[in-house]
Amino acid sequence: MSDSKSGKTVTNIEAPAPTEAIKAGRNLAGNKPSTAVGRFKHNLQFVRGRGALEITLVFAAIILVFSVMSIADPKGFPFLDANNLSGVLTQSIPLMAILAIGVGILMIAGEFDLSLGFALTFNAVVFVMFTKSVGPEIGILAGLLSGVMIGLVNGAIVVFTKIPSFIATLGMGFFWGGASIFINGTNAAQLPPSLSADGSWFEFLFAHNFGWFRSQFVWLILIGVIAYLFLQRHKLGNHIYAVGGNAAAAKAISISPNRVKLMAFGIEGLLVGFASILFVARIPSVQPGGSATQDFTLFAVAAAVVGGTSLLGGRGTILGMIIGAALIEVIKNGLILGNAPGFYLQLFVGVTIVIAAIFNRFMEGKAS
Numbered sequence: 001m002s003d004s005k006s007g008k009t010v011t012n013i014e015a016p017a018p019t020e021a022i023k024a025g026r027n028l029a030g031n032k033p034s035t036a037v038g039r040f041k042h043n044l045q046f047v048r049g050r051g052a053l054e055i056t057l058v059f060a061a062i063i064l065v066f067s068v069m070s071i072a073d074p075k076g077f078p079f080l081d082a083n084n085l086s087g088v089l090t091q092s093i094p095l096m097a098i099l100a101i102g103v104g105i106l107m108i109a110g111e112f113d114l115s116l117g118f119a120l121t122f123n124a125v126v127f128v129m130f131t132k133s134v135g136p137e138i139g140i141l142a143g144l145l146s147g148v149m150i151g152l153v154n155g156a157i158v159v160f161t162k163i164p165s166f167i168a169t170l171g172m173g174f175f176w177g178g179a180s181i182f183i184n185g186t187n188a189a190q191l192p193p194s195l196s197a198d199g200s201w202f203e204f205l206f207a208h209n210f211g212w213f214r215s216q217f218v219w220l221i222l223i224g225v226i227a228y229l230f231l232q233r234h235k236l237g238n239h240i241y242a243v244g245g246n247a248a249a250a251k252a253i254s255i256s257p258n259r260v261k262l263m264a265f266g267i268e269g270l271l272v273g274f275a276s277i278l279f280v281a282r283i284p285s286v287q288p289g290g291s292a293t294q295d296f297t298l299f300a301v302a303a304a305v306v307g308g309t310s311l312l313g314g315r316g317t318i319l320g321m322i323i324g325a326a327l328i329e330v331i332k333n334g335l336i337l338g339n340a341p342g343f344y345l346q347l348f349v350g351v352t353i354v355i356a357a358i359f360n361r362f363m364e365g366k367a368s
Contacts, residue, residue, distance in 0.1 A: 052308050052320035059327045066334055077337050082212055088333055090213040091282050094220035095275055097325035099296060100303035101227050102271030104321040107304055108231070109264035110244040110313030111158060111165040115173030116272055117297040118290035119150045122180040123276035125288055128189040136195055136202055144273040150176060151269020155262045173297075177290035184288045191284035206281035216278050220322070223271070228318040240264055245314025302352050303328050328352065 070079035078084050099116065106113055113119075126146040131139030154172050158165045195202040208215045231237035239260045242250040247257040279293070280286055286293075307324030309316030335344055 052317045052323065055307055055320060055327060056323050059323050059330070062327065062330060062334075066330065079334065079337060084333070084337070085212055086209055086214055089329065090217040091207075092333070093326045093329045094216035095278050095282070096296075096299060096303055096329050097220050097322045098223055098271050098275045098278070099300040100307065100321040100325040101223065101318060102268035102275075103300045104304035104307070104309045104316050104318075105227070105231060105240065106264045106268045107301075107309050107311070108244045108313060108316045109240045109261050110247065111155075111261055111264065112169060112301070113151075113154060113265070113268055114166065114170040114297055115150070115154060115176055116300055117294040118173040118175075118177035118180070119147065119269070119272050120276050120279060120293045120296055121286055121288060121290040122150065122176045123147045123273045124280050124286040125180045125184045125189045127277055127280060128191055128286065129184065131195070132192060140277060143277050144270060147269040147271070147273020147276065148266050149269070151265040151267070151272070152262060154269075155265025158265070159258045159261055173290070177288075180288040180290065186288065188285045188287045191280055193284075196281070196284040202281065206278055216282070219274075219278065223274075224318055224322055231318055236260075236263070241314055243313075244310075299328060300325075306352065 066077075066079045069077045070081075074081070099120075103113060103116065123143050123146045127139045127143030129139075130142035150172075154165075154169050157163060157168045157172065161168070194200060196207070197203060204215065206215055206219075231240065239250070239255050240263075242253075242255055243257045243260040250260070251257055303325035304316065304321050305311060305324070306327060307317070307320030307322070309321060309324075331348065332345060335348065
């Protein structure tokens with residue numbers, strides 16, 4: 001076609017008609033299951049490949065095996081005993097699961113925190129000190145703020161200096177361990193007996209025995225639901241996935257990787273701060289220096305990885321983190337009930353991390 005004013009010839013280009021493949025893709029994307037069975041299958045397909053479904057099946061199998069062993073020999077292997085379920089599992093699983101959620105969210109953002117065990121001790125010491133001096137209400141607030149402060153300090157070092165989080169948080173872990181000794185001394189920080197006694201509001205909220213479970217289990221459910229809604233149903237959770245999956249691509253669509261990573265460090269710090277309160281509620285004293293809590297770091301990372309959280313960032317689910325923590329604590333409990341030597345627990349941690357990493361890598365390759 002010629003333009004009479006400019007004297008130039010302009011060629012009209014028509015967009016090609018959509019191909020059958022594109023039409024089919026659009027139709028498939030628009031088709032949502034309308035039946036309950038169809039929605040169930042759709043949800044299974046969504047979860048499968050992320051590790052949560054697979055590890056849930058493994059966890060169910062182990063629970064079944066341990067239950068059969070307990071029924072066959074209730075005295076020799078009291079797994080189903082109320083004291084074991086309430087006194088051990090419903091205290092240890094929530095604590096580990098909350099730590100795994102914090103670590104898992106940070107790992108989805110593409111970062112690690114190896115200072116967790118030392119930070120747990122520091123927060124617990126701060127909580128006990130403020131509780132003794134100004135009351136438990138301020139003590140709880142101080143413990144939570146201490147956790148957020150540690151998370152943001154660690155995050156700022158990683159984000160603004162570009163030091164790998166593996167190195168930065170490892171070094172800061174020793175710093176926080178030494179800081180807990182500096183502010184409290186070498187003696188154990190003891191929670192006032194009146195708070196840990198049966199009938200106190202603190203004991204009811206954080207350590208009360210309801211028969212087959214304790215207060216910590218209720219907190220796990222509450223935190224798990226909130227974390228799920230935030231991470232997998234809120235735009236800020238989508239930002240965490242985007243930054244962990246591809247920080248450059250996230251930045252190209254106006255998502256600030258530095259801001260998102262600082263937020264992830266702060267959330268992790270808040271959860272570690274809350275876990276420190278649960279830790280003191282369970283064991284009303286804490287030894288400064290972090291020697292009693294160092295293993296929490298490896299166990300929390302292992303729980304997140306076992307639950308399907310990617311070591312490379314960008315993938316993970318809250319359900320997987322909780323089930324991963326539950327699996328580790330149940331197996332630990334089984335080893336103890338079976339009178340296994342203490343070093344078996346360390347052996348188990350090492351083997352678990354390696355197997356989880358291999359499984360995680362296999363699932364990532366399968367998904368790609």
